[in-house]
Amino acid sequence: MALSPQTQTARAWQLVLEHVESDLLDGRLQPGDRLPPERELATKLGVGRSSVREALRVLEVMGLIRTGTGSGPSSGAIIIATPQGGMSALLRLQVAAQGFPLDDVVRTRLVLESAVVDALAAESGRDTTPAHTILHAMDAADLTPREFLALDAQLHQALAEASGNVVIAAMMAGLRTAIESYVQAGAEGISDWDAAAERLRHEHRAILGAVDAGDAERARTLVHDHITGYYAEAGLSRRIE
Template sequence: MERQQKAYKGVIDYFKKKIMDGELRPGEKLPPERDIAERLNVSRNSVREAIRIMDMTGVISSQQGSGNYITCEFQKSLAETMTMMFAMDQIDYKQISQIRQALECLAFSLAIEHASEEQIKEMESLVKELDKSTDDVKNAALDKKLHFMLAQSSENILVLDFLEACSGVIDSFIHDMRAAILRTEERKKLLNECHKKLIEALKEKDETKGQEALKRHFMLINEILEERENRKI
């Protein structure tokens, strides 16, 4: 058993080196399991175990009937890890909210320098659409897309991946959270005012104004969630 464990780790190390040396790039297909086993002198079971682990951690994507491809989608493993931590009570929503706030504040700081005019216009359009919409499901989707675009415009893949992982945990365990927060017209108006100030701050490159808008935004969300939790007790 110990020998098999060392064997599959050797397979993982082999592909890790190939990726780090630039010999394997995202989108490239791995050789068949039999070829890998023969090349590395290990059993096919060891190769399968290595592929399973690399798939779980987002290094590769296993496509039924097609093969295994290098993807390097590490956000997938981040989301799965955080989801399991939440499920086993290792983290709670308050901690996720704290991380989200810190990361979104960083995303805004970076977006001031990196957001394109097109990205800012699209975020502005989402805010306007959210103002007009009366559909709970649509409102939740608009809100999610707006925050995704802010993270994306930071041009920092780690910020984007961690925020997407946080968002995945929220969607998995607090299914109707976004819709519930935006359900009443008063709450939607208050949160969208924060969104508007955030976009204004981006356009004006005003760090203080943007950070204040985000602080207010998360204060409102946390107040609403505390109310929901208190009603359950």
């Protein structure tokens, strides 16, 4: 079966990410080194420049590179940190996660994200403003499925970071590539995307509402149903309980 353009694009940016991560972990890239231009990386790896930009965005969020526009010594992508300790483990998890069984990734999400919403609901002082900002951005009517689901991933990561548990936040970040792979691929199995997107918006609002209201039990139930419901609707496998 031929891969759809959406699936090919998703896998392409992961290929770029893994290439750069491998050079970082093996010491072929060091702080101060400049990554090849987007066009050169795209040609070398046989991917589109948009895939290169997506991979660089992830690396920048992780604090490993700095990107500049225009020309001159500050332009392009420059390595600003060498992965050490926990960051090195996080990068290795990113790479290893590509081979994890899908069911195991989903079950791990259930454990981690249930803990996230439980912690958030238990402490009223936790700041969920970033999650609400992302949720508002997801209301835009002109989002493509890929754009919508990229925001979806950011929303779940924002909640993990707001929980205050740095280990869970790091694990969620480490699994991000594997999670986005199946979520993006799953969109192809949904016949009525507009209806599905509206349902996902409703579920996200309900989860945040329960968290902000301090209702941990409801938040855990909602996040469980949210994750397993999408997994089943997309036809990826049976519903996981």
